[in-house]
Amino acid sequence: MDFEDTPEEAEFRAEVQAWLKANAPKNASANAFSADLNEAEALKIAKEWQAKKADARYAKITWPREIGGMGGTPIQNVIYSQEEAKYALPGGFFDIGLGMCIPTLLTHGTPEQAERYTKPALYGEEIWCQLFSEPAAGSDLAGIRTRAEKDGDEWVVNGQKIWTSGAHYSDYGILVTRSNPDVPKHKGLTFFFLDMKTPGVEVKPIKQISGGANFNEVYFTDVRIPDSQRLGAEGDGWKVSLTTLMNERAAIGGGGGALGSDELLKLFRGIEMHDGPAINNMAVRERLADWYVQGQGLKYTRFRSLTALSKGETPGPENSIGKAVSAPRGQDYTSFALELMELGGMITDPDLAPLKAGFQSGWLFAPAMRIAGGTDEILKNIIAERVLGLPGEIRVDKDTPFNELPTGH
Amino acid sequence: MNFDFSDDQKLLKDQANKFLQDKCDLTVVRRILDGDELYEADVWKGIVEMGWTGTAIPEEYGGIGLGHLELCMIAEELGRSLAPVPFSSSVYLATEALLIAASEDQKQKYLPALAAGEMIGTLALNEGTQAATPRTIKASYSGGKISGTKLPVPDGDIANFAVVAVKTGSGSDEGAISLAVVDLTGEGVTRTPVTTLDPTRNLSNITFDNAPAELVGAEGSGWSTIRQVLDRAAVLTAFEQVGGADAALNTAKEYALGRYAFGRPIASFQAIKHKLADMYIKNELARSNSYYGAWALSTNAPDLPAAAAGARIAATDAFNFAAKENIQTHGGMGFTWEFDCHLFYRRAKLLSVSLGSALSWKDKLVSELEKRNAA
Numbered sequence: 001m002d003f004e005d006t007p008e009e010a011e012f013r014a015e016v017q018a019w020l021k022a023n024a025p026k027n028a029s030a031n032a033f034s035a036d037l038n039e040a041e042a043l044k045i046a047k048e049w050q051a052k053k054a055d056a057r058y059a060k061i062t063w064p065r066e067i068g069g070m071g072g073t074p075i076q077n078v079i080y081s082q083e084e085a086k087y088a089l090p091g092g093f094f095d096i097g098l099g100m101c102i103p104t105l106l107t108h109g110t111p112e113q114a115e116r117y118t119k120p121a122l123y124g125e126e127i128w129c130q131l132f133s134e135p136a137a138g139s140d141l142a143g144i145r146t147r148a149e150k151d152g153d154e155w156v157v158n159g160q161k162i163w164t165s166g167a168h169y170s171d172y173g174i175l176v177t178r179s180n181p182d183v184p185k186h187k188g189l190t191f192f193f194l195d196m197k198t199p200g201v202e203v204k205p206i207k208q209i210s211g212g213a214n215f216n217e218v219y220f221t222d223v224r225i226p227d228s229q230r231l232g233a234e235g236d237g238w239k240v241s242l243t244t245l246m247n248e249r250a251a252i253g254g255g256g257g258a259l260g261s262d263e264l265l266k267l268f269r270g271i272e273m274h275d276g277p278a279i280n281n282m283a284v285r286e287r288l289a290d291w292y293v294q295g296q297g298l299k300y301t302r303f304r305s306l307t308a309l310s311k312g313e314t315p316g317p318e319n320s321i322g323k324a325v326s327a328p329r330g331q332d333y334t335s336f337a338l339e340l341m342e343l344g345g346m347i348t349d350p351d352l353a354p355l356k357a358g359f360q361s362g363w364l365f366a367p368a369m370r371i372a373g374g375t376d377e378i379l380k381n382i383i384a385e386r387v388l389g390l391p392g393e394i395r396v397d398k399d400t401p402f403n404e405l406p407t408g409h
Numbered sequence: 410m411n412f413d414f415s416d417d418q419k420l421l422k423d424q425a426n427k428f429l430q431d432k433c434d435l436t437v438v439r440r441i442l443d444g445d446e447l448y449e450a451d452v453w454k455g456i457v458e459m460g461w462t463g464t465a466i467p468e469e470y471g472g473i474g475l476g477h478l479e480l481c482m483i484a485e486e487l488g489r490s491l492a493p494v495p496f497s498s499s500v501y502l503a504t505e506a507l508l509i510a511a512s513e514d515q516k517q518k519y520l521p522a523l524a525a526g527e528m529i530g531t532l533a534l535n536e537g538t539q540a541a542t543p544r545t546i547k548a549s550y551s552g553g554k555i556s557g558t559k560l561p562v563p564d565g566d567i568a569n570f571a572v573v574a575v576k577t578g579s580g581s582d583e584g585a586i587s588l589a590v591v592d593l594t595g596e597g598v599t600r601t602p603v604t605t606l607d608p609t610r611n612l613s614n615i616t617f618d619n620a621p622a623e624l625v626g627a628e629g630s631g632w633s634t635i636r637q638v639l640d641r642a643a644v645l646t647a648f649e650q651v652g653g654a655d656a657a658l659n660t661a662k663e664y665a666l667g668r669y670a671f672g673r674p675i676a677s678f679q680a681i682k683h684k685l686a687d688m689y690i691k692n693e694l695a696r697s698n699s700y701y702g703a704w705a706l707s708t709n710a711p712d713l714p715a716a717a718a719g720a721r722i723a724a725t726d727a728f729n730f731a732a733k734e735n736i737q738t739h740g741g742m743g744f745t746w747e748f749d750c751h752l753f754y755r756r757a758k759l760l761s762v763s764l765g766s767a768l769s770w771k772d773k774l775v776s777e778l779e780k781r782n783a784a
């Protein structure tokens with residue numbers, strides 16, 4: 001048992017370190033989802049950085065060289081993420097495109113389409129978004145209603161998507177629609193990709209709890225999409241969606257699972273309670289210990305998976321616990337931190353609030369993490385069914401034609 | 410990165426699992442629960458024959474000279490089977506204390522006998538129901554004799570000897586504490602079993618009245634040794650807890666799949682599914698923290714105190730949770746003496762309290778973090 005790189009891994013890490021040192025932009029602290037940052041500026045830095053990475057083949061390490069990747073191993077990908085995480089680099093803009101949309105296109109599109117769209121996405125020249133969720137269908141994705149009707153060589157799309165991250169700066173999107181409402185819900189879906197500038201597409205930002213507006217409503221009014229942009233057969237949209245969702249599964253590696261514990265310790269040291277610094281209070285110590293142990297647990301769970309990858313094996317199911325632990329944990333400790341700040345917990349002015357109001361914005365963003373990419377409840381269903389082998393949910397809507405299903409709000 | 414046990418270590422774990430399934434299923438555990446014997450002598454004999462008691466004892470002292478990683482593998486299986494044997498007292502506590510602090514003569518005398526199962530040892534630390542600190546140690550040592558009362562001593566009625574925490578200095582600080590080894594079958598020792606939450610493990614009330622004793626390690630170094638022993642035992646016990654928690658989850662799962670209510674298996678109710686998913690999540694967090702503890706233990710890393718605390722906190726949480734929710738999953742059946750759920754419930758609490766409560770380990774963990782991030 002050790003934490004050492006193999007000689008090949010160490011060599012790769014050294015290459016990455018040298019390259020990052022020579023190329024990473026200085027002082028670039030930016031993230032697509034940080035509330036207080038000028039998005040246009042962050043995007044500009046991010047695009048430049050992405051192009052550099054793509055040139056050096058670090059943009060998609062595990063992709064084959066023919067399509068612009070490095071032909072590297074999953075463990076190399078993790079090593080790169082670990083090293084890149086040491087720099088405050090802009091991120092979040094290309095993950096949906098490169099992590100979900102392009103892989104779907106590569107699996108279900110034509111070679112010409114792959115050729116046309118892969119490289120600009122890799123270089124950050126074209127950004128993609130995922131037009132899946134709708135007002136009436138999120139967890140139950142197969143319940144979407146946006147209609148696609150065939151008209152000659154084209155499809156006419158009408159309806160509404162919601163929660164589409166980055167739609168406002170995206171060039172392309174992948175879209176799942178209902179092409180046949182007369183059959184049960186999984187059978188009547190058809191999948192497309194489209195140019196976000198197609199006439200009839202309207203993007204309206206949604207203001208979030210956190211004050212930012214990273215996701216959007218996207219309206220479709222008589223949007224015409226050529227049949228050549230259909231991915232998968234007519235009626236096979238569910239199968240194609242699963243390709244996307246499989247690629248969405250939480251990536252391994254990268255940042256530290258114990259993140260937050262040092263900041264918490266710092267905070268708890270700095271806050272005076274009636275009987276002295278908060279860190280001396282046993283209630284505070286107990287909670288800090290719990291969060292530290294959860295953070296360590298996630299970190300070393302990832303290390304177990306990495307070990308499997310490093311040996312060329314498939315990681316075990318233990319990695320599935322990640323977001324189900326980290327999202328509630330983040331909400332818990334930011335919430336507790338605000339309580340401890342007493343009146344200061346209400347203040348969001350970075351000049352007045354402790355630790356530059358980082359815990360305030362963290363707390364405001366925390367609910368999103370428990371919802372996006374699978375809610376806590378859905379993740380537990382998945383663990384129960386796929387890891388523990390318990391029976392699936394009873395599906396009352398499985399065999400009923402979609403247009404005969406009861407609807408709510 | 411190689412954050413996993415080796416194939417040989419896993420093989421050892423498989424062997425341990427097979428042996429215990431074969432020789433120590435829950436009907437065997439129940440014999441101790443319902444009977445008068447203090448431990449399961451046949452299982453213990455088998456354990457000794459396989460050399461488990463000498464796992465971390467160097468070959469020069471009659472052990473098999475493997476290491477703590479191997480011991481972790483055995484611990485997980487002992488925990489899974491709820492084996493009613495004095496393994497933890499003799500191996501994690503007494504053996505480790507001697508490995509850390511004993512003189513060469515003492516090592517020659519005790520370690521081969523421990524490895525061969527001719528002796529069973531324990532650590533007599535606490536004096537009453539509160540957690541032990543240098544201030545709570547009153548047992549006195551002078552002129553080669555000790556006097557005082559130790560309660561509760563794990564496996565104290567089974568062990569032949571104990572490493573005893575005694576007061577040798579005048580103050581109440583750590584430097585006032587030493588360790589002494591005492592023959593529990595000799596003169597001046599009175600032992601009485603204590604009734605406990607988990608009757609499958611023995612606890613004893615021991616009174617020493619001028620019992621012959623010999624210091625282990627330098628006078629005044631006792632507390633430092635105790636701290637190290639408790640860190641090591643915390644990691645090893647965490648593996649027992651992980652094994653127990655895993656067994657409790659499996660028991661709950663099997664029952665939930667087979668029990669029907671409202672026309673369907675109770676395993677299909679989401680409240681039950683999420684309960685079991687929560688068990689799984691806690692078990693994995695415990696396992697990962699314990700692996701890190703194992704690494705720190707086997708390399709004697711400076712981070713061992715924090716790693717041990719992390720393993721202990723996570724594993725205590727996981728086993729307590731799995732044990733209580735396993736009963737809940739069984740409904741009324743879970744509350745019967747006849748079903749095995751209470752065996753896990755009892756053992757989980759015994760293990761969670763025995764080396765100091767979760768709260769005290771959390772306090773200790775934060776102290777380690779404070780040291781690491783010096784203000």
Ligand SMILES: Cc1cc2nc3c(=O)[nH]c(=O)nc-3n(C[C@H](O)[C@H](O)[C@H](O)COP(=O)(O)OP(=O)(O)OC[C@H]3O[C@@H](n4cnc5c(N)ncnc54)[C@H](O)[C@@H]3O)c2cc1C
Binds near residue numbers: 129137138165372
């Ligand atoms: C920050 C953020 C970014 C997002 N980005 C995108 C994006 O880019 N593209 C996109 O398509 N979508 C995106 N989403 C949408 C996201 O995928 C959905 O919000 C999510 O799947 C939940 O769907 P919903 O909001 O419709 O809630 P619902 O599905 O209506 O869920 C409401 C509640 O019911 C519970 N529930 C639902 N079904 C079950 C069940 N079977 N068992 C138990 N409980 C259940 C849920 O857990 C939840 O608590 C984003 C969401 C957020 C918060």
